[in-house]
Amino acid sequence: MITYYDDRSVQVTSTAVRVDGRSYSLAEITMVWHRRGSRSWRVLVGRGALGAALAGPLVAAVLGIGLAVWLHRSPTVTIAIVGASVLVGLAVGPVADFLFEHLDRSYARGSRHLEIWARWRGQPVRLLQTGDALRFGQIYRAVQRAMEHTQPARPTARR
Structure with missing residues:
Protein backbone atom coordinates (compact mmCIF):
# COMPACT_ATOMS: atom_id res chain seq x y z
CA MET A 1 0.00 0.00 0.00
CA ILE A 2 1.30 3.45 -0.98
CA THR A 3 0.44 6.51 1.11
CA TYR A 4 0.04 9.66 -0.99
CA TYR A 5 -1.12 12.01 1.77
CA ASP A 6 -1.57 11.67 5.53
CA ASP A 7 -2.58 14.16 8.22
CA ARG A 8 -4.74 13.98 11.33
CA SER A 9 -8.06 13.90 9.43
CA VAL A 10 -7.27 12.85 5.84
CA GLN A 11 -5.38 9.86 4.51
CA VAL A 12 -5.02 9.06 0.82
CA THR A 13 -3.55 5.65 0.00
CA SER A 14 -3.40 3.39 -3.03
CA THR A 15 -6.52 1.59 -1.78
CA ALA A 16 -8.78 4.23 -0.20
CA VAL A 17 -9.44 7.82 0.76
CA ARG A 18 -10.17 8.28 4.47
CA VAL A 19 -11.66 11.56 5.68
CA ASP A 20 -12.72 12.11 9.31
CA GLY A 21 -13.20 8.40 9.96
CA ARG A 22 -15.12 7.67 6.74
CA SER A 23 -13.43 5.45 4.18
CA TYR A 24 -14.02 5.49 0.42
CA SER A 25 -12.49 2.64 -1.58
CA LEU A 26 -10.69 3.85 -4.70
CA ALA A 27 -12.11 0.89 -6.61
CA GLU A 28 -15.60 2.35 -6.03
CA ILE A 29 -14.69 5.92 -7.00
CA THR A 30 -15.32 6.62 -10.67
CA MET A 31 -14.73 10.37 -10.86
CA VAL A 32 -13.18 13.16 -8.78
CA TRP A 33 -13.72 16.92 -9.15
CA HIS A 34 -13.46 20.09 -7.12
CA ARG A 35 -15.56 23.20 -6.47
CA ARG A 36 -14.61 26.68 -5.33
CA GLY A 37 -16.92 28.63 -3.07
CA SER A 38 -17.39 32.39 -3.02
CA ARG A 39 -14.71 34.69 -1.65
CA SER A 40 -14.54 35.28 2.07
CA GLY A 110 -6.70 31.21 0.32
CA SER A 111 -9.86 33.29 0.44
CA ARG A 112 -12.40 30.68 -0.67
CA HIS A 113 -13.83 27.45 0.66
CA LEU A 114 -12.66 24.59 -1.53
CA GLU A 115 -14.37 21.21 -1.85
CA ILE A 116 -13.31 17.84 -3.22
CA TRP A 117 -16.15 15.73 -4.60
CA ALA A 118 -16.20 12.16 -5.90
CA ARG A 119 -18.66 9.85 -7.57
CA TRP A 120 -18.65 6.95 -5.10
CA ARG A 121 -20.92 3.96 -5.71
CA GLY A 122 -22.71 6.04 -8.34
CA GLN A 123 -23.55 8.92 -5.95
CA PRO A 124 -21.82 12.31 -5.61
CA VAL A 125 -20.10 12.58 -2.24
CA ARG A 126 -18.26 15.58 -0.80
CA LEU A 127 -15.00 14.16 0.48
CA LEU A 128 -13.55 17.36 1.92
CA GLN A 129 -14.32 21.03 2.52
CA THR A 130 -11.54 23.35 3.62
CA GLY A 131 -10.50 26.99 3.49
CA ASP A 132 -6.80 26.08 3.40
CA ALA A 133 -5.79 26.31 -0.27
CA LEU A 134 -2.35 24.77 0.26
CA ARG A 135 -3.74 21.72 2.07
CA PHE A 136 -6.54 21.41 -0.49
CA GLY A 137 -4.02 21.32 -3.35
CA GLN A 138 -1.92 18.66 -1.64
CA ILE A 139 -4.93 16.44 -0.94
CA TYR A 140 -6.49 16.90 -4.39
CA ARG A 141 -3.22 16.03 -6.12
CA ALA A 142 -2.78 12.99 -3.85
CA VAL A 143 -6.27 11.75 -4.80
CA GLN A 144 -5.46 12.28 -8.48
CA ARG A 145 -2.20 10.30 -8.19
CA ALA A 146 -3.94 7.51 -6.29
CA MET A 147 -6.70 7.34 -8.93
CA GLU A 148 -4.13 7.26 -11.76
CA HIS A 149 -2.35 4.30 -10.19
CA THR A 150 -5.54 2.29 -9.54
CA GLN A 151 -6.88 2.48 -13.09
CA PRO A 152 -5.99 -0.61 -15.11
CA ALA A 153 -3.46 -0.10 -17.86
CA ARG A 154 -4.94 -0.02 -21.35
CA PRO A 155 -3.60 -2.62 -23.74
CA THR A 156 -1.59 -1.19 -26.59
CA ALA A 157 -2.40 -2.05 -30.18
CA ARG A 158 0.11 -4.35 -31.88
CA ARG A 159 1.14 -3.92 -35.48
Missing part, protein backbone atom coordinates in the same frame (compact mmCIF):
# COMPACT_ATOMS: atom_id res chain seq x y z
CA TRP A 41 -14.78 39.03 2.67
CA ARG A 42 -13.42 38.52 6.18
CA VAL A 43 -10.13 37.20 4.76
CA LEU A 44 -9.90 40.03 2.23
CA VAL A 45 -10.54 42.68 4.90
CA GLY A 46 -7.87 41.07 7.06
CA ARG A 47 -5.37 41.30 4.20
CA GLY A 48 -6.28 44.94 3.70
CA ALA A 49 -5.73 45.64 7.40
CA LEU A 50 -2.30 44.00 7.24
CA GLY A 51 -1.42 46.11 4.20
CA ALA A 52 -2.57 49.28 5.97
CA ALA A 53 -0.54 48.34 9.04
CA LEU A 54 2.53 47.97 6.83
CA ALA A 55 1.96 51.22 4.94
CA GLY A 56 0.78 53.36 7.88
CA PRO A 57 4.17 54.29 9.39
CA LEU A 58 5.66 54.95 5.96
CA VAL A 59 2.79 57.27 5.03
CA ALA A 60 3.15 59.02 8.40
CA ALA A 61 6.87 59.55 7.72
CA VAL A 62 6.25 61.03 4.28
CA LEU A 63 3.49 63.30 5.65
CA GLY A 64 5.80 64.44 8.47
CA ILE A 65 8.55 65.37 6.01
CA GLY A 66 5.99 67.23 3.88
CA LEU A 67 4.71 69.04 6.97
CA ALA A 68 8.25 70.05 7.97
CA VAL A 69 8.89 71.57 4.54
CA TRP A 70 5.46 73.26 4.40
CA LEU A 71 5.75 74.92 7.84
CA HIS A 72 8.91 76.88 6.92
CA ARG A 73 10.19 76.81 10.50
CA SER A 74 13.75 77.18 11.69
CA PRO A 75 16.26 74.60 10.51
CA THR A 76 16.31 73.04 14.01
CA VAL A 77 12.53 72.50 14.07
CA THR A 78 12.54 71.23 10.47
CA ILE A 79 15.33 68.73 11.25
CA ALA A 80 13.49 67.59 14.39
CA ILE A 81 10.23 66.99 12.47
CA VAL A 82 12.06 65.21 9.63
CA GLY A 83 14.01 63.12 12.16
CA ALA A 84 10.85 62.12 14.03
CA SER A 85 9.15 61.27 10.74
CA VAL A 86 12.05 59.08 9.65
CA LEU A 87 12.00 57.28 13.02
CA VAL A 88 8.27 56.63 12.60
CA GLY A 89 8.99 55.26 9.11
CA LEU A 90 11.76 53.03 10.46
CA ALA A 91 9.41 51.68 13.13
CA VAL A 92 7.77 49.54 10.47
CA GLY A 93 11.01 47.53 10.05
CA PRO A 94 10.84 45.24 13.08
CA VAL A 95 7.08 44.77 12.68
CA ALA A 96 7.22 44.23 8.89
CA ASP A 97 8.59 40.69 9.08
CA PHE A 98 5.79 39.66 11.43
CA LEU A 99 3.13 41.32 9.24
CA PHE A 100 4.53 39.92 5.97
CA GLU A 101 4.50 36.42 7.48
CA HIS A 102 0.81 36.76 8.34
CA LEU A 103 0.06 38.18 4.90
CA ASP A 104 1.90 35.29 3.24
CA ARG A 105 -0.01 32.75 5.34
CA SER A 106 -3.33 34.34 4.36
CA TYR A 107 -2.50 33.80 0.68
CA ALA A 108 -1.40 30.20 1.34
CA ARG A 109 -4.72 29.52 3.08
Whole structure:
Protein backbone atom coordinates (compact mmCIF):
# COMPACT_ATOMS: atom_id res chain seq x y z
CA MET A 1 0.00 0.00 0.00
CA ILE A 2 1.30 3.45 -0.98
CA THR A 3 0.44 6.51 1.11
CA TYR A 4 0.04 9.66 -0.99
CA TYR A 5 -1.12 12.01 1.77
CA ASP A 6 -1.57 11.67 5.53
CA ASP A 7 -2.58 14.16 8.22
CA ARG A 8 -4.74 13.98 11.33
CA SER A 9 -8.06 13.90 9.43
CA VAL A 10 -7.27 12.85 5.84
CA GLN A 11 -5.38 9.86 4.51
CA VAL A 12 -5.02 9.06 0.82
CA THR A 13 -3.55 5.65 0.00
CA SER A 14 -3.40 3.39 -3.03
CA THR A 15 -6.52 1.59 -1.78
CA ALA A 16 -8.78 4.23 -0.20
CA VAL A 17 -9.44 7.82 0.76
CA ARG A 18 -10.17 8.28 4.47
CA VAL A 19 -11.66 11.56 5.68
CA ASP A 20 -12.72 12.11 9.31
CA GLY A 21 -13.20 8.40 9.96
CA ARG A 22 -15.12 7.67 6.74
CA SER A 23 -13.43 5.45 4.18
CA TYR A 24 -14.02 5.49 0.42
CA SER A 25 -12.49 2.64 -1.58
CA LEU A 26 -10.69 3.85 -4.70
CA ALA A 27 -12.11 0.89 -6.61
CA GLU A 28 -15.60 2.35 -6.03
CA ILE A 29 -14.69 5.92 -7.00
CA THR A 30 -15.32 6.62 -10.67
CA MET A 31 -14.73 10.37 -10.86
CA VAL A 32 -13.18 13.16 -8.78
CA TRP A 33 -13.72 16.92 -9.15
CA HIS A 34 -13.46 20.09 -7.12
CA ARG A 35 -15.56 23.20 -6.47
CA ARG A 36 -14.61 26.68 -5.33
CA GLY A 37 -16.92 28.63 -3.07
CA SER A 38 -17.39 32.39 -3.02
CA ARG A 39 -14.71 34.69 -1.65
CA SER A 40 -14.54 35.28 2.07
CA TRP A 41 -14.78 39.03 2.67
CA ARG A 42 -13.42 38.52 6.18
CA VAL A 43 -10.13 37.20 4.76
CA LEU A 44 -9.90 40.03 2.23
CA VAL A 45 -10.54 42.68 4.90
CA GLY A 46 -7.87 41.07 7.06
CA ARG A 47 -5.37 41.30 4.20
CA GLY A 48 -6.28 44.94 3.70
CA ALA A 49 -5.73 45.64 7.40
CA LEU A 50 -2.30 44.00 7.24
CA GLY A 51 -1.42 46.11 4.20
CA ALA A 52 -2.57 49.28 5.97
CA ALA A 53 -0.54 48.34 9.04
CA LEU A 54 2.53 47.97 6.83
CA ALA A 55 1.96 51.22 4.94
CA GLY A 56 0.78 53.36 7.88
CA PRO A 57 4.17 54.29 9.39
CA LEU A 58 5.66 54.95 5.96
CA VAL A 59 2.79 57.27 5.03
CA ALA A 60 3.15 59.02 8.40
CA ALA A 61 6.87 59.55 7.72
CA VAL A 62 6.25 61.03 4.28
CA LEU A 63 3.49 63.30 5.65
CA GLY A 64 5.80 64.44 8.47
CA ILE A 65 8.55 65.37 6.01
CA GLY A 66 5.99 67.23 3.88
CA LEU A 67 4.71 69.04 6.97
CA ALA A 68 8.25 70.05 7.97
CA VAL A 69 8.89 71.57 4.54
CA TRP A 70 5.46 73.26 4.40
CA LEU A 71 5.75 74.92 7.84
CA HIS A 72 8.91 76.88 6.92
CA ARG A 73 10.19 76.81 10.50
CA SER A 74 13.75 77.18 11.69
CA PRO A 75 16.26 74.60 10.51
CA THR A 76 16.31 73.04 14.01
CA VAL A 77 12.53 72.50 14.07
CA THR A 78 12.54 71.23 10.47
CA ILE A 79 15.33 68.73 11.25
CA ALA A 80 13.49 67.59 14.39
CA ILE A 81 10.23 66.99 12.47
CA VAL A 82 12.06 65.21 9.63
CA GLY A 83 14.01 63.12 12.16
CA ALA A 84 10.85 62.12 14.03
CA SER A 85 9.15 61.27 10.74
CA VAL A 86 12.05 59.08 9.65
CA LEU A 87 12.00 57.28 13.02
CA VAL A 88 8.27 56.63 12.60
CA GLY A 89 8.99 55.26 9.11
CA LEU A 90 11.76 53.03 10.46
CA ALA A 91 9.41 51.68 13.13
CA VAL A 92 7.77 49.54 10.47
CA GLY A 93 11.01 47.53 10.05
CA PRO A 94 10.84 45.24 13.08
CA VAL A 95 7.08 44.77 12.68
CA ALA A 96 7.22 44.23 8.89
CA ASP A 97 8.59 40.69 9.08
CA PHE A 98 5.79 39.66 11.43
CA LEU A 99 3.13 41.32 9.24
CA PHE A 100 4.53 39.92 5.97
CA GLU A 101 4.50 36.42 7.48
CA HIS A 102 0.81 36.76 8.34
CA LEU A 103 0.06 38.18 4.90
CA ASP A 104 1.90 35.29 3.24
CA ARG A 105 -0.01 32.75 5.34
CA SER A 106 -3.33 34.34 4.36
CA TYR A 107 -2.50 33.80 0.68
CA ALA A 108 -1.40 30.20 1.34
CA ARG A 109 -4.72 29.52 3.08
CA GLY A 110 -6.70 31.21 0.32
CA SER A 111 -9.86 33.29 0.44
CA ARG A 112 -12.40 30.68 -0.67
CA HIS A 113 -13.83 27.45 0.66
CA LEU A 114 -12.66 24.59 -1.53
CA GLU A 115 -14.37 21.21 -1.85
CA ILE A 116 -13.31 17.84 -3.22
CA TRP A 117 -16.15 15.73 -4.60
CA ALA A 118 -16.20 12.16 -5.90
CA ARG A 119 -18.66 9.85 -7.57
CA TRP A 120 -18.65 6.95 -5.10
CA ARG A 121 -20.92 3.96 -5.71
CA GLY A 122 -22.71 6.04 -8.34
CA GLN A 123 -23.55 8.92 -5.95
CA PRO A 124 -21.82 12.31 -5.61
CA VAL A 125 -20.10 12.58 -2.24
CA ARG A 126 -18.26 15.58 -0.80
CA LEU A 127 -15.00 14.16 0.48
CA LEU A 128 -13.55 17.36 1.92
CA GLN A 129 -14.32 21.03 2.52
CA THR A 130 -11.54 23.35 3.62
CA GLY A 131 -10.50 26.99 3.49
CA ASP A 132 -6.80 26.08 3.40
CA ALA A 133 -5.79 26.31 -0.27
CA LEU A 134 -2.35 24.77 0.26
CA ARG A 135 -3.74 21.72 2.07
CA PHE A 136 -6.54 21.41 -0.49
CA GLY A 137 -4.02 21.32 -3.35
CA GLN A 138 -1.92 18.66 -1.64
CA ILE A 139 -4.93 16.44 -0.94
CA TYR A 140 -6.49 16.90 -4.39
CA ARG A 141 -3.22 16.03 -6.12
CA ALA A 142 -2.78 12.99 -3.85
CA VAL A 143 -6.27 11.75 -4.80
CA GLN A 144 -5.46 12.28 -8.48
CA ARG A 145 -2.20 10.30 -8.19
CA ALA A 146 -3.94 7.51 -6.29
CA MET A 147 -6.70 7.34 -8.93
CA GLU A 148 -4.13 7.26 -11.76
CA HIS A 149 -2.35 4.30 -10.19
CA THR A 150 -5.54 2.29 -9.54
CA GLN A 151 -6.88 2.48 -13.09
CA PRO A 152 -5.99 -0.61 -15.11
CA ALA A 153 -3.46 -0.10 -17.86
CA ARG A 154 -4.94 -0.02 -21.35
CA PRO A 155 -3.60 -2.62 -23.74
CA THR A 156 -1.59 -1.19 -26.59
CA ALA A 157 -2.40 -2.05 -30.18
CA ARG A 158 0.11 -4.35 -31.88
CA ARG A 159 1.14 -3.92 -35.48
